[in-house]
Amino acid sequence: MxxxxxxxxxxxxxxxxxxxxxxxxxxxxxxxxxxxxxxxGLSIARESREVRVLAATVVRGSEGAAAVVTLRNTSSHxxxxxxxxxxxxxxxxKTLYQNNAAGLETALVSVPSLAAHGExxxxxxxxxxxxxxxxxxxxxxxxxxxxxxxxxxVIGGAHLIEDPSNGVGASGIVSNxxxxxxxxxxxxxxxxxxxxxxxxxxxVLPELAASSSMPFQIFFVGDPHGAQLQLSAPPTRxx
Numbered sequence: 001m002x003x004x005x006x007x008x009x010x011x012x013x014x015x016x017x018x019x020x021x022x023x024x025x026x027x028x029x030x031x032x033x034x035x036x037x038x039x040x041g042l043s044i045a046r047e048s049r050e051v052r053v054l055a056a057t058v059v060r061g062s063e064g065a066a067a068v069v070t071l072r073n074t075s076s077h078x079x080x081x082x083x084x085x086x087x088x089x090x091x092x093x094k095t096l097y098q099n100n101a102a103g104l105e106t107a108l109v110s111v112p113s114l115a116a117h118g119e120x121x122x123x124x125x126x127x128x129x130x131x132x133x134x135x136x137x138x139x140x141x142x143x144x145x146x147x148x149x150x151x152x153x154v155i156g157g158a159h160l161i162e163d164p165s166n167g168v169g170a171s172g173i174v175s176n177x178x179x180x181x182x183x184x185x186x187x188x189x190x191x192x193x194x195x196x197x198x199x200x201x202x203x204v205l206p207e208l209a210a211s212s213s214m215p216f217q218i219f220f221v222g223d224p225h226g227a228q229l230q231l232s233a234p235p236t237r238x239x
Contacts, residue, residue: 041102042109044085044141050075051082051114051143056136058088058127059200059222063167066125066200066221067097068190069138073114078150080238082111083141084122088133096131099124107186107204112236114143115150120232121190123202125221149239151178153208155187155231160224161217169201169219170229174208180239182208187216187233191224199224 054070067086073079088097099109104126111122127133158172170189176182185208191199199222208214218231 042083042085042100042104044083044139046142048079048082048140048142050079051140053138053140054119055197056086056138057197058133058136059197060133061199061220061222063219063221064125064129065127065133066123067127067133067136068121068123068197068200069136070119070121071111071114071140072119073116075145076116078116078118078146078238079114079143080112080146082114082143084109084111085139085141086124087137088127089135089137090131091134093135094131096133097127105204107184107202111234112186113146113150113234113238115234120234121188121197121200121230123188123190123200125200125202146238149178151176151180151182151235151237151239153177153182153185153233153235155233158189158229158231160229163219166219168199168224169217170224170231171215171217172231173213174205174216174233175213176208176210178235178239179210180235180237181210182236185233185236187218187231189218189220189229189231191220191222191227191229193227198222198227 052072056069154175156173161169161171185205187203189201190197199220201218201220203216203218
């Protein structure tokens with residue numbers, strides 16, 4: 001092999017980007033985009049053609065109000081850092097709240113990840129108490145596709161609990177069955193009675209190490225008694 005050919009081979013090898021490297025690069029870009037949206041305020045320029053809004057609703061209780069948006073990923077690939085804009089209105093259609101203010105938590109302006117052909121009920125339990133919120137609508141922005149493996153996050157043993165200070169909640173164990181640690185892992189919980197969402201809440205775990213489990217508690221807005229619990233924890237870091 002000539003010296004020129006050897007140089008070209010060396011350049012090709014050093015410039016080759018592995019699947020893992022591409023995945024990590026996409027994850028960093030998605031995280032930066034979500035962080036910018038949280039810092040400067042959410043703005044959706046183009047709506048997603050891959051994510052459908054199946055339902056958007058508001059639940060209320062003595063604890064306040066929460067917005068719940070159920071999404072479906074119609075594509076064959078997992079999406080990450082999916083922008084999600086919501087509008088909460090009263091019975092007269094007057095806008096009471098939108099999640100486009102600067103400084104909101106990242107998980108209040110986006111979905112960490114959405115599995116291929118998967119559904120997820122996302123919860124915003126930080127809806128201000130002003131007015132009487134009765135309806136919600138949602139818009140979903142374009143999101144990058146994941147190229148690496150998707151960590152398996154499993155929730156088990158979920159059951160209702162009562163707390164004198166915080167009201168009715170759910171407790172359980174969340175397990176990270178992957179080698180990818182999870183940061184700011186959000187656990188969403190909704191309670192359905194006769195198909196209708198009657199309570200919702202969420203919890204945020206600062207960190208869930210790789211191949212580990214951790215107990216959690218979520219306290220609801222609304223009354224989950226006699227309802228079917230549905231919990232999910234979409235990965236925040238992908239493989």
